[in-house]
Amino acid sequence: MGTQQAALSVDECKRAVIDFCQRYPIALTIGYVIRDKQEDALGIPEATKERAGTIAGAYFPARRRVALAVSNIRGTQDVERTLRHELLGHLGINTFSAIDKRALLAGIAEAREQPGLIDLWRDAEREYPHEPVGRQAEEVFASACELISPDWYRRAPAGQLAFAEVCENRKRPMSLQDLVDIAALVADGLHRGERHQQIFPVRDNDQFCEGSYVGPVLKIDGPVALQRINRQGEVVRHSLVALSETVEVGKIVQISYKDGLGRVSTLGPARGVER
Structure with a gap:
C-alpha cells in the first residue's frame, strides 16, 4: 500500500x-x-x-x-507544474509579437493530428470544447510548457530554429519535439530576463490587443507605456515595440490596434500628468 x-x-x-x-x-x-x-x-x-x-x-x-x-x-512539484502552464504558457506566449503569436498558434493548429500532439489536442478539446481553435492551440502550448525544467534551457537554439521552420516558413508540420523546443526557447528567455511581454490583453478572455484607447500616457516603464483610458482611472499597458510611433508622457493619445500594430495619434497635452 x-x-x-x-x-x-x-x-x-x-x-x-x-x-x-x-x-x-x-x-x-x-x-x-x-x-x-x-x-x-x-x-x-x-x-x-x-x-x-x-x-x-x-x-x-x-x-x-x-x-x-x-x-x-x-x-510543491504540482505548484511548479501549474505555474509553468499558467505563466510560461499563457504569459510566455504573449512575449511573442502579435504576428509571431498568430504564426505559432497556426502552426500548432495545423499539427493537431501529428503524432505526439494528438493527446495534447484531445485534452484541450475536452477541457475547452466551445472555445475557438486559436484558444485551444494556446492551451496546447501551455500544456507543453508544463514539461519545461531548467534542463531544457539548452534546447533554446533548437526552439529558435523550429519556430522559423514550422511557424514562419511552414517547411513541415510541427512535431511534439518542435513544440517543446519552442517552449524551452520561451522559458530560457524568461529565465534570463531577455523576453518581455509584447501583448497586453485588455480583457481576460482576449488573446491579443484589440480595440481603440484614448487617454493620457502616464508613464514609460521600461518597454511598456501605461495609459489611463477613463475617469475611473483604468490603466492599460502597451508594448512600445507594438506601437507605430513613440509616445510621450503627458500627451493624450489614441492607440488603435489592427493586426497587432497599435497606430498612434497624438491629440494634445494632458493636464495633471507629470512629464
Whole structure:
C-alpha cells in the first residue's frame, strides 16, 4: 500500500511561488491569489468543483493575476507544474509579437493530428470544447510548457530554429519535439530576463490587443507605456515595440490596434500628468 501525500498548505504553496519567481523574474510582475478552495481563489462563488470541475490554477492576463487553489494541488512539484502552464504558457506566449503569436498558434493548429500532439489536442478539446481553435492551440502550448525544467534551457537554439521552420516558413508540420523546443526557447528567455511581454490583453478572455484607447500616457516603464483610458482611472499597458510611433508622457493619445500594430495619434497635452 502506498503512502498518502500530506496535503499542501497555503504557506507551502506561497514558498513554491517565491521559488518560481526567483527563477523567472517576469513572474514578480504578477499578483497571486492563493486560497484553499478554488471558488475563493478565482473570486467566483459559483465556481465550485461540483459546478466547474477541478481547477488548480488560472491566469487572468488583463488583471495580471494568477489564482491557485491549494486543495487541488498535490505538492510543491504540482505548484511548479501549474505555474509553468499558467505563466510560461499563457504569459510566455504573449512575449511573442502579435504576428509571431498568430504564426505559432497556426502552426500548432495545423499539427493537431501529428503524432505526439494528438493527446495534447484531445485534452484541450475536452477541457475547452466551445472555445475557438486559436484558444485551444494556446492551451496546447501551455500544456507543453508544463514539461519545461531548467534542463531544457539548452534546447533554446533548437526552439529558435523550429519556430522559423514550422511557424514562419511552414517547411513541415510541427512535431511534439518542435513544440517543446519552442517552449524551452520561451522559458530560457524568461529565465534570463531577455523576453518581455509584447501583448497586453485588455480583457481576460482576449488573446491579443484589440480595440481603440484614448487617454493620457502616464508613464514609460521600461518597454511598456501605461495609459489611463477613463475617469475611473483604468490603466492599460502597451508594448512600445507594438506601437507605430513613440509616445510621450503627458500627451493624450489614441492607440488603435489592427493586426497587432497599435497606430498612434497624438491629440494634445494632458493636464495633471507629470512629464
